[in-house]
Amino acid sequence: MNKVTIVGSGNWGSVAAKLIASNTIKLSNFHDEVRMWVFEETLPNGDKLTDVIKQTNENVKYLPGVKLGQNVVADPDLENAVKDANMLVFVTPHQFMEGICKRLDGKIRTDAEGISLVKGMEVKKEGASMISTLISNQLKINCSVLMGANIANEIAMQKFSEATIGYRENKEAAERWVQLFNTPYFNVTSVQDVEGVEMCGTLKNIVAIAAGFIDGLEMGNNTKSAIMRIGLKEMMAFSKLLFPSVKYSTFFESCGVADLITTCMGGRNRKVAAAYARNGGKRSFDELEAELLKGQKLQGVLTAKEVYEVLTARGWVERFPLFTTVYEISSGLLPPSAIVEFNNKSKL
Numbered sequence: 001m002n003k004v005t006i007v008g009s010g011n012w013g014s015v016a017a018k019l020i021a022s023n024t025i026k027l028s029n030f031h032d033e034v035r036m037w038v039f040e041e042t043l044p045n046g047d048k049l050t051d052v053i054k055q056t057n058e059n060v061k062y063l064p065g066v067k068l069g070q071n072v073v074a075d076p077d078l079e080n081a082v083k084d085a086n087m088l089v090f091v092t093p094h095q096f097m098e099g100i101c102k103r104l105d106g107k108i109r110t111d112a113e114g115i116s117l118v119k120g121m122e123v124k125k126e127g128a129s130m131i132s133t134l135i136s137n138q139l140k141i142n143c144s145v146l147m148g149a150n151i152a153n154e155i156a157m158q159k160f161s162e163a164t165i166g167y168r169e170n171k172e173a174a175e176r177w178v179q180l181f182n183t184p185y186f187n188v189t190s191v192q193d194v195e196g197v198e199m200c201g202t203l204k205n206i207v208a209i210a211a212g213f214i215d216g217l218e219m220g221n222n223t224k225s226a227i228m229r230i231g232l233k234e235m236m237a238f239s240k241l242l243f244p245s246v247k248y249s250t251f252f253e254s255c256g257v258a259d260l261i262t263t264c265m266g267g268r269n270r271k272v273a274a275a276y277a278r279n280g281g282k283r284s285f286d287e288l289e290a291e292l293l294k295g296q297k298l299q300g301v302l303t304a305k306e307v308y309e310v311l312t313a314r315g316w317v318e319r320f321p322l323f324t325t326v327y328e329i330s331s332g333l334l335p336p337s338a339i340v341e342f343n344n345k346s347k348l
């Protein structure tokens with residue numbers, strides 16, 4: 001019998017727990033109970049977040065007003081949360097995944113399978129690594145990914161959306177993940193292209209920062225569409241250069257063009273970047289993130305920096321003028337108004 005643990009309990013982590021718990025309670029090959037690891041926090045009134053989730057069945061900080069399901073069990077002890085699970089769902093902001101994997105080394109079942117919902121990558125001196133690779137290498141488990149046009153608050157309200165699972169070889173495991181996530185309002189399909197799916201989810205966050213600048217500067221819909229088109233081409237080119245096995249067809253799944261559109265229209269990266277541009281770059285991303293997202297985290301600014309490190313290390317800067325410009329603006333080297341100036345240099 002399969003047993004599921006969610007590693008993470010932010011905005012998307014909480015919605016993933018709700019989705020999954022609504023299925024495990026119905027499916028005979030899964031234990032009803034879904035454990036959800038909570039990075040413990042003390043709320044302004046002094047209560048512990050985990051205690052409040054247990055009492056109210058709601059993540060009052062990251063997903064207020066939504067019941068998770070009585071079979072979701074919040075657990076602040078990471079080791080305890082994972083020890084019995086054979087299906088591990090990773091869903092935290094990407095910057096915390098390395099530390100989490102170190103803590104989990106040797107602490108999980110040897111027959112466990114993982115899936116990463118984390119949009120981001122890790123860049124070290126030795127090179128770039130996808131988060132699913134970090135999980136696979138560190139924990140010695142097979143790791144698929146699930147990405148898509150999935151603004152969490154909309155899925156929490158059961159508005160229809162789609163998602164794409166990317167798997168490496170284990171089709172059977174992919175089918176089990178589809179069974180776990182799929183609902184009438186969350187339509188999940190799978191493709192054999194982990195890197196393609198994961199690169200889509202990671203790179204669209206850079207384009208969303210650019211789209212936010214356009215919105216903040218009130219440059220209009222045509223400009224924003226142009227940025228999304230150029231962004232998609234850079235996403236495809238960068239993914240192919242880094243991982244030649246990536247399939248072009250993956251960009252036309254939910255994880256590709258659909259996620260790019262939704263994030264550029266209504267995501268958190270877009271929202272904070274728009275505020276940054278409205279303030280002429282005078283208030284930092286960190287300050288705006290804290291004010292506007294109340295504990296939720298942006299991925300795009302860090303990803304732009306990480307991708308820029310890869311571009312410089314590989315001598316690819318000239319080929320990615322949009323990614324480069326987003327890095328230069330978000331790190332304060334250029335003003336937000338420089339967002340379309342790359343056009344003079346672009347060959348795209």
Ligand SMILES: NC(=O)C1=CN([C@@H]2O[C@H](COP(=O)(O)OP(=O)(O)OC[C@H]3O[C@@H](n4cnc5c(N)ncnc54)[C@H](O)[C@@H]3O)[C@@H](O)[C@H]2O)C=CC1
Nearest residue numbers: 009010011012013039091092093096118119151152296297
């Ligand atoms: N929210 C959304 O609409 C979607 C998010 N995603 C992706 O899912 C991933 C997770 O995002 P969310 O669940 O939205 O998280 P979030 O943006 O709500 O992040 C906050 C989470 O990080 C935790 N946290 C803070 N400091 C920490 C630390 N030092 N160590 C470990 N955890 C810490 C918080 O406790 C909280 O659970 C990201 O990669 C995001 O791009 C993907 C699809 C949709």
Ligand SMILES: O=C(CO)COP(=O)(O)O
Nearest residue numbers: 148149150151267268269
């Ligand atoms: O990944 C997302 C939607 O699929 C959410 O994007 P943001 O992190 O910009 O809100």
